[in-house]
Amino acid sequence: MPCTWANRAGMTDARINLHADFARVIDAALDALEAAGTLPAGLSRGAVTCEPPRDPAHGDLATNAAMVLAKPAGTNPRALAGALVAELEKEPRVTSAEIAGPGFINLRLSDDAWRGELALIAQSGADYGRSQMGGGKVVNVEYVSANPTGPMHMGHCRGAVVGDALADLLAYTGHKVIKEYYVNDAGAQVDVLARSVHIRYREALGEDVGEIPEGLYPGDYLVPVGKALAAEFGDAYVKAPEADWLILFRTRAVAAMMDMIRADLATLGIHHDLFSSEAELQASGKVDAAEAWLRAHDLVYDGLLEAPKGKTPEDWEPVELPLFRSTRFGDDQDRPIRKSNGAWTYFGADLAYHFQKAQSADALVDIWGADHAGTVKRIKAAVAALTSADGGTPKPFEVKLVQMVQLLRDGQPVKMSKRAGTFVTLADVVNEVGKDVVRFTMLTRKPDAQMDFDFAKVVEASKDNPVFYVQYAHARICRNIRKGAEESFAPSDANLALLGDEELALVKLAAQFPRTVEAAAVAREPHRIAFFLHDLASAFHSYYNLGNDRPEKRFIVAHDSALTAARLFLAAQIGQVIRNGLALLGVEAAEEL
RNA sequence: GCGCCCGUAGCUCAGCAGGAUAGAGCACCAGAUUCCUAAUCUGGGGGCCAUGGGUUCGAAUCCCGUCGGGCGCACCA
Helix, strand or coil: CCCCCCCCCCCCCCCCCHHHHHHHHHHHHHHHHHHCCCCCCCCCCCCCCEECCCCHHHCCEEECHHHHHHHHHCCCHHHHHHHHHHHHCCCCCEEEEEEECCCEEEEEECHHHHHHHHHHHHHHHHHCCCCCCCCCCEEEEECCCCCCCCCCEHHHHHHHHHHHHHHHHHHHCCCEEEEEEEECCCCHHHHHHHHHHHHHHHHHCCCCCCCCCCCCCCCHHHHHHHHHHHHHHCCCCCCCCHHHHHHHHHHHHHHHHHHHHHHHHHHCCCCCCEEEEHHHHHHCCHHHHHHHHHHHCCCEEEEECCCCCCCCCCCCCCCEEEEECHHHHCCCCCEECECCCCCECHHHHHHHHHHHHHHCCCEEEEEEEHHHHHHHHHHHHHHHHHHCCCCCCCCCEEEEEECCEEEEECCEECCCCCCCCCCCEHHHHHHHHCHHHHHHHHCCCCCCCCEEEEHHHHHHCHHHCHHHHHHHHHHHHHHHHHHHHHCCCCCCCCCHHHCCHHHHHHHHHHCCHHHHHHHHHHHCCCHHHHHHHHHHHHHHHHHHHHHHHCHHHCCCCCCCHHHHHHHHHHHHHHHHHHHHHHHHHCCCCCCCC
């Protein structure tokens, strides 16, 4: 049951949030200085910031404008700051503007300005924090793209969660997002899969197949696929040569694996918009077309494959292959797009795949595991080449590497091997720990740092888990609203003047949500949202506990309905911001724990 | 050997496109539970931001070297 006390999406008016607004105020003040001749016109303001100072004692907002612009303006920071202060003091919401340190300008805003922001949160509801920054640009985010040879395991988990959260974050900041999964259904791996399934097929028909041979996939998850094929085709393919059944079995096996993968992803709340098949791509002739185009532009040539930089394998034998000139775009050596048997290399198909994606997007983002870091340069080179065909600027393309997750159980590393069938499946972990814990945990550190995931610890020590901490703050808020309702108190913005410094401190923190969202989107770092939520929850819990010793600080003050209404309004809006943040991360905002 | 990522408190990690006295959680120590459920809070100790240079008004943050850890390194994906 949704909270009825706040979520008023769709009621957003044209007002923008306070932090964004003050960036404009400072900009306007600089314009005024230019007009007055105090500041030369046309200086770059790219380095000018407007953000809350680390130390709240310094004020509500600080700008470095004077320090950054003094040098190009040929003046000194404090002189420029003085002029800027005079300008900023004209803004009614500014109660003080002071020069500090080497030339910072510290601004204090009126309490009413913050109370206004609180009202804005209520008006905006689920849209508080939403941004038009992306300007409707289409961004294709490709993530997971695990080989369709088995269930999702924990090795895929981090990329899946980070990619999904990033895609949602970009959508929330005004981008049109396509969530895409590349299905590698054309390589040698899926042939191995088909052969593995053939054994399970024979097994289903009563044959004693014994141990699954080395090099094939031994997992039980292929048993039902074999049974289904046995039921459908009987013994028609038991003795038939591989050529008769390979494609059929491969197709069926891949379809079954993809069903399984989709189901696994669904347990994490992940749903892709588009699944692109490598086999279909090849069949469509797009890879050939890419090669032809590259050859026509002298970007693919037949040449000798060089040994890897700095290391020559002992059994090195030079071969002539069609090579892409990735060195022209910063790679260490040119890369083959076909194997000597004429089949496409992974890279050869991947290059055409990225070109295909680029046709329907303004920008591309790939989320890859760090074990593929070595191939970043070549694919970036290829995208740059293919998308600047007519001498235009290449399509923006980023590869975000997600570092390895070390799986631990009680501090002991869990060894995973698909071959040995000893991998920990994603579904197992989600069932054991829950979607919210998995998602939030994966988002509590930056993606390019390695992380440990001791899921014995995550399961047991739920009190140490940040996700519960944040959810508890939200649940506490909901509980107080409910309790207030039982006593006939409703949140109201009629008397927000009753909210003082301690209450407004919470508002000031919550008001940073929009800029945190934008910064996270720019940096492609959804984990910043998780940390923000933890900070906000912490501030809320602190405030809440003031009521232990000082009953007059509680949300519900029975004898003062106006104060109670204002406090509950505050609580409702803090809850709204927590809810918005959790929604971005795909984590439930529980109303009760 | 080459490339990419990382090195911040005892442990796990933040540090907001360089900004003012480097933060949080856990652990440790000392407190708060007739409470709006303490799944919470308050206070305390604990750092040469691996290391050596450089860039500038200013560096944990940017650049170069060194050391340490991870990942990858022919037609595997």
